[in-house]
Amino acid sequence: MKAIGTLGFVLLMLAGALSYGQTSMINVYGRNSTLLNGKWETIIDPFDAGIGWRAIYKDAKPTGKNDFLEYSFDENNTLNVPGDYNSQMPELTYYESSVWYKKAFNYQPGKNERLFIHFGAANYIADVFLNGKKLGRHEGGFTPFQFEITGLVKEKDNAVVVRVNNSRVKNGIPGFGFDWFNYGGITRDVHLIKTHDVFIDDYKLQLDPADNSHITGYVKLNSAVAGKQVSVKLPELKIDVKVTTDGKGYAAISLKRKIRLWTPDQPRLYTARLSVDQDSISDRIGFRTIKVEGTQILLNGKPVFLRGVNIHEEIPQRKARAYSDADALVLINWAKELGCNFVRLVHYPHNEYTIKQAEEKGLMVWEEIPVYQGIDFPDSTVKNKAALMLREVIKRDKNRCNVIFWSVANETGPSKDRDRTLVELAKEAKMLDPDRLVTAAFNNVSYHDGKMELKDSVMKYVDVIGINEYMGWYTDWAKDPEKVQWLSDFNKPMIISEFGGESVYNNKIDTAVKASAWSEDYVVNIYNNQIKMFKGIPFLQGVCPWVLVDFRSPVRMQSTFQKGWNRKGLLSEQGDKKKAWFVMKEWYDQLKKTNGI
Numbered sequence: 046m047k048a049i050g051t052l053g054f055v056l057l058m059l060a061g062a063l064s065y066g067q068t069s070m071i072n073v074y075g076r077n078s079t080l081l082n083g084k085w086e087t088i089i090d091p092f093d094a095g096i097g098w099r100a101i102y103k104d105a106k107p108t109g110k111n112d113f114l115e116y117s118f119d120e121n122n123t124l125n126v127p128g129d130y131n132s133q134m135p136e137l138t139y140y141e142s143s144v145w146y147k148k149a150f151n152y153q154p155g156k157n158e159r160l161f162i163h164f165g166a167a168n169y170i171a172d173v174f175l176n177g178k179k180l181g182r183h184e185g186g187f188t189p190f191q192f193e194i195t196g197l198v199k200e201k202d203n204a205v206v207v208r209v210n211n212s213r214v215k216n217g218i219p220g221f222g223f224d225w226f227n228y229g230g231i232t233r234d235v236h237l238i239k240t241h242d243v244f245i246d247d248y249k250l251q252l253d254p255a256d257n258s259h260i261t262g263y264v265k266l267n268s269a270v271a272g273k274q275v276s277v278k279l280p281e282l283k284i285d286v287k288v289t290t291d292g293k294g295y296a297a298i299s300l301k302r303k304i305r306l307w308t309p310d311q312p313r314l315y316t317a318r319l320s321v322d323q324d325s326i327s328d329r330i331g332f333r334t335i336k337v338e339g340t341q342i343l344l345n346g347k348p349v350f351l352r353g354v355n356i357h358e359e360i361p362q363r364k365a366r367a368y369s370d371a372d373a374l375v376l377i378n379w380a381k382e383l384g385c386n387f388v389r390l391v392h393y394p395h396n397e398y399t400i401k402q403a404e405e406k407g408l409m410v411w412e413e414i415p416v417y418q419g420i421d422f423p424d425s426t427v428k429n430k431a432a433l434m435l436r437e438v439i440k441r442d443k444n445r446c447n448v449i450f451w452s453v454a455n456e457t458g459p460s461k462d463r464d465r466t467l468v469e470l471a472k473e474a475k476m477l478d479p480d481r482l483v484t485a486a487f488n489n490v491s492y493h494d495g496k497m498e499l500k501d502s503v504m505k506y507v508d509v510i511g512i513n514e515y516m517g518w519y520t521d522w523a524k525d526p527e528k529v530q531w532l533s534d535f536n537k538p539m540i541i542s543e544f545g546g547e548s549v550y551n552n553k554i555d556t557a558v559k560a561s562a563w564s565e566d567y568v569v570n571i572y573n574n575q576i577k578m579f580k581g582i583p584f585l586q587g588v589c590p591w592v593l594v595d596f597r598s599p600v601r602m603q604s605t606f607q608k609g610w611n612r613k614g615l616l617s618e619q620g621d622k623k624k625a626w627f628v629m630k631e632w633y634d635q636l637k638k639t640n641g642i
């Protein structure tokens with residue numbers, strides 16, 4: 046598939062042939078914004094009755110002698126935002142329905158000022174109201190959305206009301222079935238963002254894959270205003286230029302500079318400031334190139350082997366969705382300690398703190414949209430929902446140099462509708478961001494007499510093939526691991542995006558003989574065998590154990606060992622290192638020594 050390259054992309058953008066649609070403005074943390082986090086008043090609505098005639102969004106109060114209302118927000122019933130609601134009240138543990146949130150705030154308008162309310166994420170459907178008026182709806186639990194409230198907001202006692210519903214839906218992304226905990230609620234930061242009439246909606250600053258000293262990119266204003274001077278400053282690189290927008294509010298950026306490249310060992314970031322009129326944004330940006338050449342992955346032109354681990358966005362000790370910088374540090378530091386230079390964030394876009402902590406700490410990232418297993422591909426709305434999620438995450442994170450993969454799916458079974466949808470998503474990702482690699486995780490490898498053959502037709506449309514295989518756990522070893530042959534006609538790099546087995550930390554029941562003993566020794570065997578097999582795969586360019594730490598899943602119902610947890614973690618839910626952790630760390634340390642990066 047012919048990549049158009051950043052210049053081609055900017056030309057298409059300039060021609061308005063490409064847009065991110067109604068996605069939120071980029072980089073809310075680098076703007077003039079205030080957080081609306083904290084305690085929000087809430088109403089739990091298990092029958093989802095509040096959206097009908099009761100009209101909870103009106104936040105009405107009884108006025109006369111005879112009228113009354115059968116709902117009310119008050120300061121005694123609150124939930125923390127950000128935060129999932131399931132972990133905040135025992136009666137909400139397995140809750141899958143609606144919760145109404147209300148936050149009151151005052152606002153001092155500035156001259157020519159615009160105001161937006163921005164949500165980092167809310168799972169799964171969010172209907173947002175301000176002062177009784179509907180602002181809009183967002184579907185999808187892991188990507189940002191915003192609404193403009195200029196002209197609707199009052200100086201005093203504004204009430205933003207949000208109905209969040211985490212029911213699983215057939216044509217949802219994900220669909221009905223998934224192997225993680227369905228945390229609902231306003232799960233990420235809420236910002237009030239002040240801008241001016243004209244503001245910077247989007248920008249990209251990255252390296253030209255063909256030239257390590259050529260920074261290319263663009264800046265796009267919120268409206269099609271020509272002749273606007275946009276200032277672009279990177280003080281540490283002594284860059285201080287102005288670019289002028291065209292009739293569509295776009296301006297291309299092209300700068301030549303000697304740059305210290307971002308690498309896992311030296312994750313160099315540069316301060317960047319962009320401004321137009323009174324509107325300005327600050328960012329920390331690293332520069333690197335990533336591409337494939339045959340079966341190799343090249344970081345800054347050098348072959349790299351990805352020492353990865355899979356991570357869910359959960360803090361097991363708190364049995365809760367991770368949402369803060371401190372949470373991100375817990376997960377990212379564990380991955381660093383394991384000896385990783387790469388993390389696969391599964392199976393949905395994680396919060397920005399995690400992406401940024403990984404960038405600061407030198408970890409390359411695989412980001413994925415939750416097109417996961419049983420998706421209702423024949424449903425005509427599914428493709429658009431998935432495409433919007435892809436646009437939302439690519440717009441949000443395209444300036445994070447550590448993000449090297451956009452993954453469009455995980456373990457989806459081949460079918461006409463599925464193939465068509467995944468191919469279109471892969472093309473869209475490439476179109477929106479030609480400088481990054483597109484991938485997906487497949488588990489339909491045909492396995493016959495010790496030969497693993499990559500055959501899925503969609504593999505043709507990705508840059509790197511991710512394979513989930515559970516030899517030794519869900520599948521028996523048909524042959525000695527080092528004799529298993531991997532066959533591929535795709536001449537592309539492959540990553541083992543998942544492998545592993547379940548064990549309970551410190552489980553002394555039985556030894557390495559039985560899977561059903563959930564024994565650590567049994568899993569140590571799996572890891573040793575997998576590593577033996579990895580060493581024999583010519584086009585293998587990375588591996589990702591499933592999974593960094595035990596995580597909660599309602600489909601894990603084995604009452605002695607699982608108790609609602611997927612136990613394939615290298616760490617227990619208390620962060621204890623299982624025996625397999627040390628097997629992986631030892632191998633990663635060896636690889637680091639051998640490969641250098």
Ligand code: GCU
Nearest residue numbers: 224455456513543591611613
């Ligand atoms: C699958 C899937 C994961 C799941 C894992 C498992 O491959 O991608 O989401 O948790 O296997 O079975 O543990």
